[in-house]
Amino acid sequence: MKKIQNKYKVLVNESLCPQYWHMVFDAQELAAEVRPGQFVHIRCDEEGLQPFFRRPFSVYRAQKYVEIFYAQVGRGTKLLSLKKKGDMVDVLGPLGTPFEMPPQSTKQVILIAGGIGVAPMLILSDVLKKKKCELVLLYGARSRDCVYPMKEFKDNGVKVHVATEDGSVGVRGRVSVLFDKIEKDPARTFIYTCGPNPMLKAVQTFAVKHNILGQVACEEMMACGLGACLGCAIETKNGYKTVCHDGPAFNLDEVIFH
Ligand SMILES: Cc1cc2nc3c(=O)[nH]c(=O)nc-3n(C[C@H](O)[C@H](O)[C@H](O)COP(=O)(O)OP(=O)(O)OC[C@H]3O[C@@H](n4cnc5c(N)ncnc54)[C@H](O)[C@@H]3O)c2cc1C
Ligand code: FES
Structure with a gap:
């Protein structure tokens, strides 16, 4: 699994219920690499360094595009929620060890x-x-x-x-x-x-x-x-x-x- 860092265009960033947001970005090369349970590390502040560190988000879906599902809890996620369609986000991933699949006998x-x-x-x-x-x-x-x-x-x-x-x-x-x-x-x-x-x-x-x-x-x-x-x-x-x-x-x- 290669790690990719790139800036991707936001395709969707919408609130699905009062607490949670859904973001889709056009990261087709990344989508091909992701396995369930892995996460992406996102730079939330494009202009400055507040917050300094990237923020981790589980990959919600990786079909044609990469999708995340997030709650707004602090500055980083607030900045993320302000992204508009067409904005760019700096994403690093996929990171971490994915889920193991269940045994064959699982029903x-x-x-x-x-x-x-x-x-x-x-x-x-x-x-x-x-x-x-x-x-x-x-x-x-x-x-x-x-x-x-x-x-x-x-x-x-x-x-x-x-x-x-x-x-x-x-x-x-x-x-x-x-x-x-x-x-x-x-x-x-x-x-x-x-x-x-x-x-x-x-x-x-x-x-x-x-x-x-x-x-x-x-x-x-x-x-x-x-x-x-x-x-x-x-x-x-x-x-x-x-x-x-x-x-x-x-x-x-x-x-x-x-
Ligand atoms: C592997 C991984 C996957 C994650 N996936 C998702 C996801 O899919 N969707 C999502 O909404 N969030 C996810 N998170 C949590 C997300 O990374 C944090 O909510 C985010 O970093 C908060 O950034 P902030 O700048 O908005 O808030 P901050 O200002 O950094 O923090 C705001 C408040 O949230 C608390 N907080 C921050 N991060 C965490 C954390 N990891 N666990 C518990 N409390 C925390 C802080 O203590 C503080 O009280 C994931 C975290 C990890 C480690
Ligand atoms: S965040 Fe540095 S080792 Fe996990």
């Missing part, structure tokens, strides 16, 4: 996402839909503001279940209220998850209890994004590992969530 793949943690799941469903297994997305969010139609998932044949903490959409509660959708058969079920650490810990506890294997996409504040500064190291059962180089994808039972 049910469960995607468990909390909030913007849904970002690496669409590209994963684009690949997994070619396998003959049931695809289920369990999506947990704070409220209606974080829920969007998820049409692309449904078009991929993914059964989507939503839980919101305030009950404004779907079932009331955290995403764990949807765990009854998971077939508790270790030989047939495989989990992929991404989201806030308390949610990941709950998913891990559930998976370990039922001996179900899976992969997790971790997030950590990043600087270099290339495995050089060790700024994104996390604790695992096999010692400290970098999210940007050893991850973002890890075995679900390997990571120690604090």
Whole structure:
């Protein structure tokens, strides 16, 4: 997988719901290289150095173009949200270790996402839909503001279940209220998850209890994004590992969530 750094033209940058934005850039050479779970590192400030470091974003989709799905949380993502169609963005990628594919015996793949943690799941469903297994997305969010139609998932044949903490959409509660959708058969079920650490810990506890294997996409504040500064190291059962180089994808039972 070669890494590419280039400036790409923004084709789409739109808000899909009050909290989340969808950006598409014309990066066809990059799209051909990306695998599910990898990320791109984006320079958000073209004019100056605020923020100084690039910001990491999971690739949401990589078909003809590269797509990201993001929440506006600080200066970098605010600047990103101001980009207009035709503007250029400086992108480095694809970076990081992608998700492993599920074993051949898998009959049910469960995607468990909390909030913007849904970002690496669409590209994963684009690949997994070619396998003959049931695809289920369990999506947990704070409220209606974080829920969007998820049409692309449904078009991929993914059964989507939503839980919101305030009950404004779907079932009331955290995403764990949807765990009854998971077939508790270790030989047939495989989990992929991404989201806030308390949610990941709950998913891990559930998976370990039922001996179900899976992969997790971790997030950590990043600087270099290339495995050089060790700024994104996390604790695992096999010692400290970098999210940007050893991850973002890890075995679900390997990571120690604090
Ligand atoms: C591998 C990876 C993939 C990611 N994919 C996505 C994605 O697809 N969509 C998306 O919206 N975001 C994603 N993120 C998080 C995203 O990189 C941050 O939200 C972004 O860097 C914030 O930049 P900012 O300048 O807007 O905010 P800052 O001013 O840097 O931070 C604003 C607030 O957000 C917190 N914050 C910043 N980065 C993180 C982080 N990584 N984890 C937890 N809290 C953080 C800060 O502590 C601060 O409170 C990903 C992060 C990683 C490491
Ligand atoms: S951000 Fe530098 S090692 Fe990961």
